[in-house]
Amino acid sequence: MRDQSSHVTMTHEQAVQTLLEHCDFDQQTETIPLIEAYHRVLAEDIVAKQDKPNCLTCLMDSVAVHWDDFENGMPDTSGWERGKQWEFANTGIGMPEGFDSAIVVENVTFSDDDTHVSFAAAPSARFAGTKPAGSTFKEGELLIWSGTVITPGIAAVIAEAGYTQVSVIRKPRVAFIPTGNELVPPQGAPARAKVVDSNSIMLRGKVREWGGEPITYDIVPDDPELIEQALRRACEEADIVVINAGSSKGSADFNIEVLEKIGTVFYHETNHGPGHHSSGAVVDGTPVVGISGPPRGAGFTSDFYLKPLVNQFLGQQPDDVTVLAKLTEDFPTMWHHAKSDKPVGEKRPSVARGDEEFYSIRFVHLSQDAETGELLVTPVGSKAGEIELEGTDAYYPCPSFPGAEKPKKGDMIRVILRAPRL
């Protein structure tokens, strides 16, 4: 069997940083209809093409008048006609042309047929009860920076600014290559020792949420040539490539060897479990992220190592978002933890890696003390981790090496928020 004792280990942070530094993204922009631009990233500043409002506008439901008629005090309005000396004017609507002042309806008495009016109060000055053109924003005013994610509310502002199309950053194409003789596509009950490839559906969803375009490859068996073919093709057609498992010490773990052959491997081990055998490589400038095979590790190693790349491509902040919260109870013992964790890839190092720093990823819930407002963090029970996990809000890398100081109930710990959903 192969010797992989020379595994290069990096911390989570080193690994992300190294990959970010070495990928050479071919970012491009595209112009699309605003109506299809939700959640895309703006590639241009939005500058108002017109004033808003675009004319003198009434502030409240009012009657519009001419200030000149009031300059010398309250006029005799008995002979006034609607449309000549006065007109209705409504909240937020442009003043009828030629009228320059407004009297709120509360100060107006109307004849039964709404043709004649008398006023309890005169306008205080010319333009009373109105706001000028451009009082919300002026033509040429910068409204939204390039790089902003187009939320529904932002889309509305862009429409008001006079745009029906916008330039956005192209979605990164993210190819996922599931590898392993044991894998079968989801369909009916798998044969003995076969395992459903659930990572493809998990990754497709996550990549979409993050603003990328997923490309899912067929399952590739544990054959170095087939893996190399798939990797070469993926690095051609995708901006980011994800390949699962295959970086451990098994008799059929060829992925790292193939990557070493066709590209540069920066690490094959990280300082945490699950996900200990995550790997990172670059092939002709295309980053290749090796994630855990088992669902539990696959989910969060994607959050850890893939999302920062997608964010970077989209010009967004790649760093993890972390928060401080108070631990409400001690974490379950390593024994209990390990017992429920699959794969054991996360267990080996604490055996094999002696006194190197190693962190056991704990999955936690965030909540708030209704009285004090204190943020609280609660460990998620370990049983059936893959499922419960989905309810978790954050990760905590818990020190689990000889002599490590584990946090105790009541300690403030910094947890990594799970990738927010788009």
Add this chain to the structure above:
Amino acid sequence: MRDQSSHVTMTHEQAVQTLLEHCDFDQQTETIPLIEAYHRVLAEDIVAKQDKPNCLTCLMDSVAVHWDDFENGMPDTSGWERGKQWEFANTGIGMPEGFDSAIVVENVTFSDDDTHVSFAAAPSARFAGTKPAGSTFKEGELLIWSGTVITPGIAAVIAEAGYTQVSVIRKPRVAFIPTGNELVPPQGAPARAKVVDSNSIMLRGKVREWGGEPITYDIVPDDPELIEQALRRACEEADIVVINAGSSKGSADFNIEVLEKIGTVFYHETNHGPGHHSSGAVVDGTPVVGISGPPRGAGFTSDFYLKPLVNQFLGQQPDDVTVLAKLTEDFPTMWHHAKSDKPVGEKRPSVARGDEEFYSIRFVHLSQDAETGELLVTPVGSKAGEIELEGTDAYYPCPSFPGAEKPKKGDMIRVILRAPRL
């Protein structure tokens, strides 16, 4: 002009509660491919259709052996052949058929041609180094409750459970009817006194994020008959109807009258601004939410009054999510606030509504003190509200009636989180 002095006023909470109680939703389920089910709401419990793993499975990269060969201590393995007495077995993979115990590769010495093996340690017992079938979950085990939102991770679990299709709750159809003679669709510069209908694009995006199916109507002019036609049609084809503005005192505000004619209007005023003239009605069991016309109020009155209905339809928690946070600075003065707020619909009541309780909606940012972990809330500057708003995380209903106790810098206040994005 019409007398609407008899406006029925409700608090935000009363209004939501009343609408929720009176709508008669025609919920249905539909079965769709799992691969298209991201973010949909499960309408069935997910029960494992098969064990996972489905056979005795190897825990670590190992060599598989027969316990019987070790029952009487370490055997002479010189004559052993791969495939007969031993076989490779890898992490998380089913044990080769017939083998019942595993020795980690770290304890195995292989001949150069990998055909012969010797062991540094014997298995501790039968099944050592393995986990049984069903150790992750067993056939028949309940894995995910009906009512769960299908995240990418949940989709993966559903696939592992043996499902390729799932039953989900049908998306609520949400119709939006933009009304107003002043409105024009987004395209080029509007004529004098015309205003771009930006609410349609805002609502389409929000409804999608919340898991609904938006239906956007053409702009309807201020004509009671056309408004009635549109409302009747919308209440026929949609589960929830949204109509903007038109519930104020203007000479062209017919929406409430029409709703009073064809349905039941529960309120035409709420105790906050912007959004003071929000309204709520039901036509033949279909809720009709009247939101503010101007973008700023339209956005958050949708969050306030539409999202709870969409959530209710989808069987999700309709209540606002609120958090306690410490105010980092006093809110801007009402004068400054009002000055920048459009429409003045939010200003009138503080004039007209005497000592009734009224709340001015403030838009705030949430952050955390890096040292103490305290949640902090910072008022968002008022200028160009429609735009800055999009950066805000939460709303705070600030008391703004005579004698109201306004929170001061350092106070803990409870803010309403903006609708999370799906």
